[in-house]
Structures are given as C-alpha cells and as structure tokens.
Amino acid sequence: MMSRLLSLRDSREATARTARRSAWWQRALPRGQSLVTAIPYGWLLLFFLVPFLFVLQISFSDVEIASPPYRALLSRAEDVVSLVLNFGNYRYIFGDPLYFDAYLSSLYMAGVTTLICLVVGYPIAYTIARAPEAKRNTLLMLVMLPFWTSFLVRVYAWMGILDNEGLLNQALLSLGLIGEPLQLMHTQLSVQIVMVYAYLPFMILPLFSNLVKLDGRLLEASADLGCRPWQTFLRVTLPLSKNGVIAGSMLVFIPAVGEFVIPELVGTPESLMIGKVLWMEFFDNNNWPMAASVTIVMVALLIAPIVYLHKREEKALARAAQR
Amino acid sequence: MRQRMFNVIAAGVLAAAAVPAFANGKVLNIYNWSDYIAPDTVKNFEKETGIKVRYDVYDSNEVLQAKILTGRSGYDIVVPTNAFLAKQIKAGVYQPLNKAKLANYKNLDPEVLAQATKFDPNNAYAVPYFYGINTLAINAGKVKAALGSTPLPANEWDLLFKPEYVSKLKSCGVSVLDSPAEALPIAAHYLGKNPNSNADADWQASANLFKQIRPYITRFSSSGYINELANGSLCLVLGYGGDLNIAKRRAEEAKNGQVLRVLAPKSGVMLWMDSMAIPKDAENVDNALAFINYVMRPEVAAANAKAVSYATPNKAAKSQIENKFLYDASIYPTAEIQQKSFIQLPLEAKTQRLQTRLWTEVKTRK
Known part of the structure; x- marks a missing residue:
C-alpha cells in the first residue's frame, strides 16, 4: 500500500516535472505548427537547395581532365586556402547568340504548349468536375491511364503514328485525301503535338481539383441575375478558377522548358532547345562547369515569373484581408 | 488493373x-x-x-x-x-x-x-x-538511278562531299552520323587537313564543307539509320562499318530487293x-x-x-x-587503306568545344 502511494506521488511529481519541462520546451522551441511545416522545408532544403548549391558551385569552376572533370573551387597550398571563381562560363553564355536563341526557342515552345494545354485541358477538366460523382472517378482514371505506360514508349507510339509510313499517313492515303505521305515526323509540328499530349494531364488535374470545388449556386445566382452562360463563365467561373489555371500552367510550363527527349526523338535538326544545349555541354564537350552555368541561367529564367506571381498572390490576399 | x-x-x-x-x-x-x-x-x-x-x-x-x-x-x-x-x-x-x-x-x-x-x-x-571503321554505305540500285548517266566517282567520298553527287541523292535519303567528333574529322581528312588538328581554321574549313552539302542531308542519325538503310528509305549513309554491314545483312535476309554496298574508300577512312x-x-x-x-x-x-x-x-x-x-x-580494311586512314587522338578542350559549336551551326543551318 505504502509503495503504491509512493509510486503515485512519484508519478505525480514526474508529471509536474514534465509539465515544467514542457513549458520550458515550449518557450525554447518553435510551436508544433512550425515543426510540421519544417518537414516540407527540410525536404526542399535537402533535395532542392543543396543540389542547387552544388550546381552553382560547379558553374564557377573550370574544366579539368580528372574525375570528376572540373577543378575544385577551394584549393589548399600549405596554410593558404584560395578560392578561385571562374565567371568565364557566364560570359560565354551571354556572348554567344546560340544560348540566347536556344533559351528563346525553349520558352516559346513551352509557352505555346502551355497555352494549347490550357485551351484543350480546361473544357476537359470542367466536364469531369461537373460530371456525376459516380462517373468522375472513371473519367479521372482515363486521364491518368497513360501514366501506366513508360513515357518513352508513348513517345515511340507517336513516332509510329506520325511517321511517313505511319498510321496517320496510311489512313489519309487509303482514304484518298492525300497523294503522297505528309512530312509530319521531324518537324516543329510533331514536337508540338507530342509535347501537348505529354503535358496535358498536368494541366487537367490541378484544374479539376479547383473546378470541382466551384459552388454551383454561384452559377445559378449569376444566371438569375441575367448573365448569359458565356458571361457567367468569364465573370464567375474563370476568375474563381484562377489558382487552378496558374497551378496547371506552372506544372506544364516549367518542365516543358527543359524538355529534351521529345525534340530529340521527333524534332528537326534545325530547332535547338536548351535541353539539347545542356546535353551537348555535358556529354559532347564533357564540360560540367558550362552545363552547370546553362542550368543556373535557366533556373533564374524560370524563378523570375514564379516569384512575380507569388508576390501578386500575396498582395491580393493582403487586399482581401483588409476589406 | x-x-x-x-x-x-x-x-x-x-x-x-x-x-x-x-x-x-x-x-x-x-x-x-x-x-x-x-x-x-x-x-x-x-x-x-x-x-x-x-x-x-x-x-x-x-x-x-x-x-x-x-x-x-x-x-x-x-x-x-x-x-x-x-x-x-x-x-x-x-x-x-x-x-x-x-x-x-x-x-x-x-x-x-x-x-x-x-x-x-x-x-x-x-x-x-x-576495331573498325567509319565509312559510307550506299543502296546500289537507288544511287545508280539517282545519278543517271553519271558514273560513281573514283574517290567514293565525293558521293557525300561533292554537291554535284549528293544533291542528286537527296531524293533517296542521305544520313550522316549525329556527332561532331565522328563526322568533322572525316571532312578534315577529305580536305587533306590533319584530322587531329588543334587549329581552329582546320575545323572551320571542315564545317564549311559540311555546310555546303547541308541542304542535301536529310537525316542526322547515329543508330536509327540501320533500319532505314535496310528498308530502302536511305541511299547514302555515313555510319559505323559494323552497323552498315548489319543493315546490309538485314536487307539480304528480308529479300526486299534492296542491294546495299558498304564502301571502303581507297583514300582512307576513320579507324577506331x-x-x-x-x-x-x-x-x-x-x-x-x-x-x-x-x-x-x-x-x-x-x-x-x-x-x-x-x-x-x-x-x-x-x-x-x-x-x-x-x-x-x-x-x-586492307593495309593499303589503313595506311591512308587516321585514328582519333584526344583533342584540347577548346577544340572539342569549337567542334560542337560548329556542328550545331551545320545542323541548324545558321
């Protein structure tokens, strides 16, 4: 009995101690909320920032016949540690129009791809979002189904369709619509078609998850107040789905800028995108520092619009809060 | 599922x-x-x-x-x-x-x-x-038809590097290895320059030769040409000797009527x-x-x-x-051919970079 009481008192004291300690913990450590957000931040730090810093560091280096094939930035001779930064790679990028042209054509291709994906993807996402719930999952499944096949295999399938002896040309020939095969493969058009095909799901999915939350009563109210359907779309649906449009466009645009495989397999030798330039620097020239510099400039080009959009979003939120 | x-x-x-x-x-x-x-x-x-x-x-x-x-x-x-x-x-x-x-x-x-x-x-x-060579292969029937009364040149490399020949072959398909390091030294050798040169001018000249014939090159390919040569959609290919022989064998096995010849030009080839x-x-x-x-x-x-x-x-x-x-x-390759051939040695980094840059110009026609 005594021992039980003792142990009870012990445990009470222990609880009190823990309470005191947790109070101390609470003061010293960030709140649970920030602990939770620390996980994604830690992830980004580890898998984005650290590799990025590696690349950044290589971009200020020089080629060397060694393994790895670049000079270390920091070198030590006796007690002297010297840091040598080479800005030549960046000067080269800005001095040779090749890089500018390649960046421009990549941005252009990615921009057109994003626009087409938006125009094609929006009605698809809208239809799925408005479909009865039972059908919705099936339709979503159909959008995601191609991911079950390897990306490379799907590009090869398009080669089989667009080739001079491919399905499309054979069909058109046998229908008598054309006299001789159309040159579809290895053109800008073929690159555009396959890129839109490959990136379309990345537009549809965020748009869908946004549109599915759209309150149907708002549309009814708009109609009651005398809006025609297209007016309702422009003045209610579209503004409310703005975040979905932005998210989808980013998901398409950003990877499309660096696309390498599609132009390599179905493109023309004339068109040069930045992904190919990167490949040439890394593999043909074995010049890791130059490849790293090309990457850094590309990331900078991509981050600028993201930061801009993010800032605008924040301002809009602040305005909304003030009202 | x-x-x-x-x-x-x-x-x-x-x-x-x-x-x-x-x-x-x-x-x-x-x-x-x-x-x-x-x-x-x-x-x-x-x-x-x-x-x-x-x-x-x-x-x-x-x-x-x-x-x-x-x-x-x-x-x-x-x-x-x-x-x-x-x-x-x-x-x-x-x-x-x-x-x-x-x-x-x-x-x-x-x-x-x-x-x-x-x-x-x-x-x-x-x-x-x-070891092997980088060389040319032709589709004998198609090249003969495309050239008409013109006979095959004494130096077989003329088929690729002389516009009067290659311009006629464009219609039946001309493919070149898609690599500056594989293609440009062959042009340098054809021009009588050192294929292992580190002089910029030699590579400018080699690239210019390729630029002259660029309008007639229908394809840049380092492996896809095997099938296309075998099925008759290409008639002149600069490729790896073994791959070209594989294409030749495939055409023979398919009995598709395409007669391929892998050339071994007397003026020398690229050895590797x-x-x-x-x-x-x-x-x-x-x-x-x-x-x-x-x-x-x-x-x-x-x-x-x-x-x-x-x-x-x-x-x-x-x-x-x-x-x-x-x-x-x-x-x-016979001793006679080997004597006139060359083998690649490592180039300086700046030469390698120039080759890649020039090859991009050739391909993009800029």
Missing part, C-alpha cells in the same frame, strides 16, 4: 531481394556497347566459372564517359574508344592490368597492340576488343578501336581479369567477331573466321 499492380509490386520486391544475393556471390559487372558480343558468350562464361555477370549496355562514348568520370560507376569492365580511353587514362580512372593473369594476351595481334599504344602507352591499361579497361574503383578485379582472359580465347573471339561483324585484334582467332569476313575491306 489490380493484377498489374501486383506484378509491379512483385517485381519490385524481387529486385530488392536480388540485390544482396548479387553483392555476396561471385559477381562481375560489365558495361559494354549494345549488340557487341555473341549471344552466348556471357552465358558460357557464367557456366564455366560460376561467376554471375550483370551485363549493361550503352550506345555512346559520351554516356560512358560521364559515368566513369563521376566515379563509383559500379562496373568492373568498360569498353571505351581510343580518344576517350586516352583522356580517361589521363584522368586516372583506370587501373593498370595485371598481365600475369591474362594468359591469352599472347593471342593478340602485335601490330594492333602497337597501334593501341598511341592512346594507351605501353598497353598498360586496356586490352583491344574490336574499342578496348576493355578496369576502373580504379572496381570491386571484382579478379573476375574482370578472368572475363577479359576468356574473351581472348581464339574460339570465343571468333564467335564474337562473327556476331558483330567488326575486326578482331585476336590473331589466333582468325583461322576460325570465314574468308568472306576477313577479305571484306569494310570489316578488315
């Missing part, structure tokens, strides 16, 4: 289970060119020695080089080409071979080994595996040599040496040579190879 999901998961679990088994047993990790060995060589080696071989393939020196220079590639044997090998030896990524464990080394042709010292001094780091080397950080060095020794056996070397249609450096194997291979100058 569920079944498929199961399969995927099962495959993943099996792969995970397989890794430790590989790591513990007698293993050997080989990284070689695709389609570059007889189908049963690895199987026979495994049966005889009990060593489990993981055999991966690549299709360009550039990809191999990126892996090797990064370090810790995990491979015990790799097979780089001359100029790449030279540079990688200089970078210190290979270990010297213990020749005491290579009893069959004596089977190799001393002349070929002498050639190999140009990029592997004293033959210390690498064992020649195959692939050699087996062991990375410094290889974990199974003895097994690697055992495999290299195994492929130097005359009967194994002969079987491989027949399968890939390139030239074997194994002198002892030649008695087991049919004359139709040995006397085909597109496989074993």
Whole structure:
C-alpha cells in the first residue's frame, strides 16, 4: 500500500516535472505548427537547395581532365586556402547568340504548349468536375491511364503514328485525301503535338481539383441575375478558377522548358532547345562547369515569373484581408 | 488493373531481394556497347566459372564517359574508344592490368597492340576488343538511278562531299552520323587537313564543307539509320562499318530487293578501336581479369567477331573466321587503306568545344 502511494506521488511529481519541462520546451522551441511545416522545408532544403548549391558551385569552376572533370573551387597550398571563381562560363553564355536563341526557342515552345494545354485541358477538366460523382472517378482514371505506360514508349507510339509510313499517313492515303505521305515526323509540328499530349494531364488535374470545388449556386445566382452562360463563365467561373489555371500552367510550363527527349526523338535538326544545349555541354564537350552555368541561367529564367506571381498572390490576399 | 499492380509490386520486391544475393556471390559487372558480343558468350562464361555477370549496355562514348568520370560507376569492365580511353587514362580512372593473369594476351595481334599504344602507352591499361571503321554505305540500285548517266566517282567520298553527287541523292535519303567528333574529322581528312588538328581554321574549313552539302542531308542519325538503310528509305549513309554491314545483312535476309554496298574508300577512312579497361574503383578485379582472359580465347573471339561483324585484334582467332569476313575491306580494311586512314587522338578542350559549336551551326543551318 505504502509503495503504491509512493509510486503515485512519484508519478505525480514526474508529471509536474514534465509539465515544467514542457513549458520550458515550449518557450525554447518553435510551436508544433512550425515543426510540421519544417518537414516540407527540410525536404526542399535537402533535395532542392543543396543540389542547387552544388550546381552553382560547379558553374564557377573550370574544366579539368580528372574525375570528376572540373577543378575544385577551394584549393589548399600549405596554410593558404584560395578560392578561385571562374565567371568565364557566364560570359560565354551571354556572348554567344546560340544560348540566347536556344533559351528563346525553349520558352516559346513551352509557352505555346502551355497555352494549347490550357485551351484543350480546361473544357476537359470542367466536364469531369461537373460530371456525376459516380462517373468522375472513371473519367479521372482515363486521364491518368497513360501514366501506366513508360513515357518513352508513348513517345515511340507517336513516332509510329506520325511517321511517313505511319498510321496517320496510311489512313489519309487509303482514304484518298492525300497523294503522297505528309512530312509530319521531324518537324516543329510533331514536337508540338507530342509535347501537348505529354503535358496535358498536368494541366487537367490541378484544374479539376479547383473546378470541382466551384459552388454551383454561384452559377445559378449569376444566371438569375441575367448573365448569359458565356458571361457567367468569364465573370464567375474563370476568375474563381484562377489558382487552378496558374497551378496547371506552372506544372506544364516549367518542365516543358527543359524538355529534351521529345525534340530529340521527333524534332528537326534545325530547332535547338536548351535541353539539347545542356546535353551537348555535358556529354559532347564533357564540360560540367558550362552545363552547370546553362542550368543556373535557366533556373533564374524560370524563378523570375514564379516569384512575380507569388508576390501578386500575396498582395491580393493582403487586399482581401483588409476589406 | 489490380493484377498489374501486383506484378509491379512483385517485381519490385524481387529486385530488392536480388540485390544482396548479387553483392555476396561471385559477381562481375560489365558495361559494354549494345549488340557487341555473341549471344552466348556471357552465358558460357557464367557456366564455366560460376561467376554471375550483370551485363549493361550503352550506345555512346559520351554516356560512358560521364559515368566513369563521376566515379563509383559500379562496373568492373568498360569498353571505351581510343580518344576517350586516352583522356580517361589521363584522368586516372583506370587501373593498370595485371598481365600475369591474362594468359591469352599472347593471342593478340602485335601490330594492333602497337597501334593501341598511341592512346594507351605501353598497353598498360586496356586490352583491344574490336576495331573498325567509319565509312559510307550506299543502296546500289537507288544511287545508280539517282545519278543517271553519271558514273560513281573514283574517290567514293565525293558521293557525300561533292554537291554535284549528293544533291542528286537527296531524293533517296542521305544520313550522316549525329556527332561532331565522328563526322568533322572525316571532312578534315577529305580536305587533306590533319584530322587531329588543334587549329581552329582546320575545323572551320571542315564545317564549311559540311555546310555546303547541308541542304542535301536529310537525316542526322547515329543508330536509327540501320533500319532505314535496310528498308530502302536511305541511299547514302555515313555510319559505323559494323552497323552498315548489319543493315546490309538485314536487307539480304528480308529479300526486299534492296542491294546495299558498304564502301571502303581507297583514300582512307576513320579507324577506331574499342578496348576493355578496369576502373580504379572496381570491386571484382579478379573476375574482370578472368572475363577479359576468356574473351581472348581464339574460339570465343571468333564467335564474337562473327556476331558483330567488326575486326578482331585476336590473331589466333582468325583461322576460325570465314574468308568472306576477313577479305571484306569494310570489316578488315586492307593495309593499303589503313595506311591512308587516321585514328582519333584526344583533342584540347577548346577544340572539342569549337567542334560542337560548329556542328550545331551545320545542323541548324545558321
């Protein structure tokens, strides 16, 4: 009995101690909320920032016949540690129009791809979002189904369709619509078609998850107040789905800028995108520092619009809060 | 769908289970060119020695080089080409071979080994595996039809480099290797310049030659041309000798009426040599040496040579190879051709960069 009481008192004291300690913990450590957000931040730090810093560091280096094939930035001779930064790679990028042209054509291709994906993807996402719930999952499944096949295999399938002896040309020939095969493969058009095909799901999915939350009563109210359907779309649906449009466009645009495989397999030798330039620097020239510099400039080009959009979003939120 | 999901998961679990088994047993990790060995060589080696071989393939020196220079590639044997090998030896990524464990080394042709010292001094780091040429192949019927009354030129390289010939061949398809390092030196050699030059002007001139014929090049391809040549959609191809012979064989087997000829121009070709080397950080060095020794056996070397249609450096194997291979100058270039040919040596980084830059200009027509 005594021992039980003792142990009870012990445990009470222990609880009190823990309470005191947790109070101390609470003061010293960030709140649970920030602990939770620390996980994604830690992830980004580890898998984005650290590799990025590696690349950044290589971009200020020089080629060397060694393994790895670049000079270390920091070198030590006796007690002297010297840091040598080479800005030549960046000067080269800005001095040779090749890089500018390649960046421009990549941005252009990615921009057109994003626009087409938006125009094609929006009605698809809208239809799925408005479909009865039972059908919705099936339709979503159909959008995601191609991911079950390897990306490379799907590009090869398009080669089989667009080739001079491919399905499309054979069909058109046998229908008598054309006299001789159309040159579809290895053109800008073929690159555009396959890129839109490959990136379309990345537009549809965020748009869908946004549109599915759209309150149907708002549309009814708009109609009651005398809006025609297209007016309702422009003045209610579209503004409310703005975040979905932005998210989808980013998901398409950003990877499309660096696309390498599609132009390599179905493109023309004339068109040069930045992904190919990167490949040439890394593999043909074995010049890791130059490849790293090309990457850094590309990331900078991509981050600028993201930061801009993010800032605008924040301002809009602040305005909304003030009202 | 569920079944498929199961399969995927099962495959993943099996792969995970397989890794430790590989790591513990007698293993050997080989990284070689695709389609570059007889189908049963690895199987026979495994049966005889009990060593489990993981055999991966690549299709360009550039990809191999990126892996090797990064370090810790995990491979015990790799097979780089001359100029790449030279540079990688200089970078210190290979270990010297213990020749005491290579009893069959004596089977190799001393002349070929002498050639190999140009990029592997004293033959210390690498064992020649195959050598071959970069050359032209034509679809005889289509070229004849396209040229009309004009006969084939005395110097067969004119077919590609003289606009009066190549312009007529455009309609039946002209393909060129898609690599500055493979294509530009051939133009330099054609122009009588040093194909291993480090002078900018020589490469400008070579690129200009390609720019003149650029309108007539319908395709830049480093492997896709095999099928297209075999099925008749190309009539003039600058490619790897062995690949061109594969295309020729496929056309013969398909009996599709396409008669292909792989040329061996008397004015010389680009020679190359692939050699087996062991990375410094290889974990199974003895097994690697055992495999290299195994492929130097005359009967194994002969079987491989027949399968890939390139030239074997194994002198002892030649008695087991049919004359139709040995006397085909597109496989074993004659001494006369070899004398006028060149082999690539490593270039300075700035020259390599200029080549790539110029090749981009050629391709994009800028």
